[in-house]
Amino acid sequence: MDMENTNLFEFAEFDELESEHIAAPRYSYWKSVWRTFFKNKFTVGVAILLLIIIAFALIQPMISGYSPIITPNINNASLKFVKPCKDHIFGTDHVGNEVFDAVWAGARNSIIISFICTAINMLVGIPIGALWGFSKKMDRWMIEVYNVISNVPFLLLAMILSYVLGAGMRSLIITMTCTEWIFVAYFIRTQVMIIRDREYNLASKCLGTGTWTMILKNILPYLISVIMTYVSREVPSLISYEVFLSYMGLGLGTTNASLGQSIAMYTSYMNGYPHLFWIPVSVLAIISISLYIVGQKLADAADPRTHM
C-alpha cells in the first residue's frame, strides 16, 4: 500500500453519463448464433460431412450420367452382382450398373425433393400459421379446416394423386406438400399463441403496430429456434416419405433414380447380395441423421439463452 501518496485522497472527477456506457462488446444475434454453433467440434465435423455428402450428391451424378434405364452391362454376367472391391467401390447390381452411381444419383433426387418440399411447406405454413395464431377470428374456422385435412389418410391421397398426375418429380412434390403445410401452420399457430399475449406485444399495439409488422418483428424472431428444430425434423422425414412412396411405387417412377427406388429395387436381392440393400439404406441413414444433428445444433445455437 502506497500510503505516502496522499493525492489519492482527493475527490475524483464524476461524469454522470459515464456510468451509462455499456462496457460489454456489442451483441449481434446472428454472429452469436454462428459462434455458438462453431464452438462444438463434433457439430462442425458433422456439418462438414453433410456438406461433402450434399456436394458429392449434386456433382457425382453429372459425371456418371447414371439412369436406372440405361443398362449397358445388362448382358455381361461378370459385371453383375460384383461385391464391393477396388474397381467397384460399392459393387454392381443385378443389371451390372455401379451401385456407387445409383446411390449418388438417388441421393441427389431425394435431397432435392425433400429440400424443395420443406421450402414450400415452410413458406406456406409459417405465414398462414402466424396469422392463424394471431387472429382469434381466423382460429375458429381454421381449426375446422385443420381437422378435416389432418384426417385424410396420407397414403390414400398419395395414391389418388399419383394416378391423376402420373408418376414423377412434380406429382411427388405436390403429394408431399398439398397437406403437409397445414401441420407446419398448426405448429406455428400454437407457438404464436404462446407468445402472442406477452406484454411487449401489447406495447407494440399501443404504438399502433399492424398485424404483419408484429408477426415479422415481434413473433417470428422469437420462433427462429423452434422453426429450425422443426425443419431439422422435416427434411429427414420428407426424405423417408419419398423413400417410402417410391418403395410403394407411388414415387418418382422407374425411370428416375432415387434412394427409395434403389432400396425397393434391391430388396429382392437381400438374401444373396445384402450389400445391395444395406448400402443405400446406410447412405439414407447417414444423410438423415447428419441433417437432423446439424439442424438441432443450429436450433440450439439460435436460442439466445445459449449466447452467454
Add this chain to the structure above:
Amino acid sequence: MSNNNNREVIVSVKHVDITFDAGTKKAFKAVKDANFDIYKGETFALVGESGSGKTTLGRAILRINPCSAGEITFEGKRISGKISREEDRNVVRCIQMIFQDPAASLNERATIEYCVSEGLYNFHLYKDEADRIAKVDRALQDVGLLPEHKSRYPHEFSGGQRQRVGIARAMIMEPKFIVADEPISALDVSIRAQVLNLMNKLKAEKDLTYLFIAHDLSVVRFISDRIAVIHLGEIVEIAESETLFEYPLHPYTISLLSAVPMPDPLIEKNRKHVVYDPSVLDQSGAPREMREVRPGHFVHCTEKEFAEYQAKASRMEKEKKG
C-alpha cells in the same frame, strides 16, 4: 387550484363499468361506476392494491379493455366502444403507455433503434432516414441515454435504462396523455428516483398529462397533483394531492396512508397501522355515491357518512389553523 371548473378536461371517465367474461357465469365486474375527469397538464394518480381494478381502468383508456357501461372521452370525443379507424389511429398516437416491467415490455429481439422507432414507422412521423435517426437520438438523449445505445439489444441494459427506453419510445410519438402503469415498482430502489424525476422533467418540457397508476401513496405524493383511491373496483376518494394527505376521510384511504413505511426506526416502530374494516361504514344500505365533501374533495359515501366526513374535515381544518 381547487376551482377546477374552468380547467380544460383532457380525459373524462363517465360512469364506467368494466366487466370481464360478461354474460357468462364467470362474469366479474373489475371496475364499478368510475367517474372522474383528468385535467390537461396534471398528473392524476390512481392508487389501489392488487385486484383493485386500477390497471384495468388504465387500459380501458388505451382502448385495450372495453367498457361494459358508461363512456370515456378524450378531448371531448368519445373513445370507448366502436369508433372510426381514423379516430382509433388518433387515440393510439395521442395516448401512450409506460409499462410496469421494462424487461417484459420491450421486444428482446429488436435493437433499441427499432424499439424507439416503432411508433415513427407506424405513423410515418419522419421526413427521411436521417430525420428518423435524429429523432431517435434526441429521444434517447431526452431520457439520459446515449446515441451509441441504438444498436444495442434490451437485454444488455439495466432495469432503469430499459425503463427509460420504454419512456423514450412513448415520448417520440409526441403524445398528449400518458398512462403510466406502476412505472417504478419493478425497479431497484436506487433508480426509482431517477425515473420519477425524468417523468416530471418530460411532463414540464412536453406539456403532458399523466395518469399515474400506483399502489404506494409515498410515491404518489411526490409526483401527482390529484389522487383517486380505488378499492375493489370502486373509487372511494378523489382529492388534490395535498388535501388527500391533510384530510384523508375514507377509512380505506386512512388505512393506506398508515401503511406507508417511514424511513425512521424511532417512529416506524411505534407507528399505528390502521387496518381497513369495512364494517365501520354506514351499513344501512343507503345509496352510496361520490359526494363533494370540500371543494374538489370527493368521497364515496352515503348521506349519513357525508355529514360525518364534513364535520370531520372542518374539525381538522380548525385544528390546523388553531
Add this chain to the structure above:
Amino acid sequence: MAENRNVVLSAKDIEVKFRVRDNYLTAIRGVSLDLYEGETFAIVGESGSGKSVFTKTFTGMLESNGTISNGSVMFHGKDLTKLKTDKDWEGIRGAKISTIFQDPMTSLNPIRTIGSQITEVIEKHQGISKAEAKKQAIEMMERVGIVNAANRFDEYPFQYSGGMRQRIVIAIALACHPEILICDEPTTALDVTIQAQILQLIRDLQKELGFTTLYITHDLGVVANVADRVGVMYGGQIIEFGTVEEIFFESCHPYTWALLSSLPQLGIKGQDLYYITGTPPSLYNKIKGDAFAPRNEHALKIDFEQEPPFFKVSDTHYAKTWLLDPRAPRLERPEVIQDLHAKIKKMTDKGGAFHVE
C-alpha cells in the same frame, strides 16, 4: 447493546462463486456477520447485491452451480459450509433455521391441504402422533392469525388470499420452533396494507417465541419497521453495518446516503428527488477498489485504486469507505438526510402528510 449477548450464528469471510457457462461470477466477496440471540438483523441491498445468496449459505440452498469458495458459517459449533447432502442438513434446515420466501406459493404445494402441509413438518421434526400434530398445527394457525383455523384446516392454498398464504408459510416455518428465521423479502409480493400486518405478526411471534430474525429486503421502510441492526450490501459485500439508528441517522457510507436520500417519502414536490446514476457492478469482472466508486459522486481517487477496509465508527457501527480515513477530506451527509428524525417526525405528527388518526 450487542457485545454481552450470545452469538447464535457466525459467518466469516464468506465467498460464493457461481459457474455460468464458461464464466465465474463472484456473487459474495468476503462477507462476515455475527447474529446475536434474539435480535432482528436486516440486510438491505438492491437486486444483484448478493443479499439472498449470502443467506442461502446458512441453509445450504445455493443453486447447484454455486459453491462456497471460502469462509465458514459456525452454528452450534458446526461449520455449515462443510455440510453437503440433505441428510447432513437434517435437523438444521427447516428445523433450527427456517426461511420465508417472497412468494408464498413457492413454499406451498398447491394440491395439498393447508393443514396437511403444516402437520407434515411438525410430524417430521418432532416425531409425535398425528392427532397431536394436528392439534399443534391448528394452534399454530391461530397464532399466525387465521380466524376459524379448525375449519380452514382442510382447505387448499388457492382458497387463501396472498396475505393469508404468507401467514401459513410463517406457521410452517415456525412449526418446529426454529432458532433463526430468515425472511427473504417476505412482504414484497404483498399489498402495502397487508405488509404492515405481516411485519407486525412476525415481530409479535418473535417476542413470544424468542427466535432470531434475519430480514433480507430492498425496502428501507421495512428495515426501519423491524430491525435492531442493519447491514447494507452492495456488489457482493456488506459495506456498512450498525444499529438501525446508526444506519438511518449517522450513516457514513456514500451508498447508504444515496439509498436513504432517494426515498420518495423524503421528496419535496416541485424539486427533483436525489438519485443514483448508473448501474450496479458486474460481478463477472474483478472489481478494483470500491465497487460503488463509479456511481459515487463523492468518490475519492483512491476508491478506484484500493478496496477500503472497515473503519470503526462506534463499537457497533462500521463502514467500508475511504471517507473515514483520517487523510480523507471532510464530507457532510447530504442535506436531504440531515435531521432525518426531525423531518419524519414533522411528517407523521399532527398536521403532517403521513399523520393518521
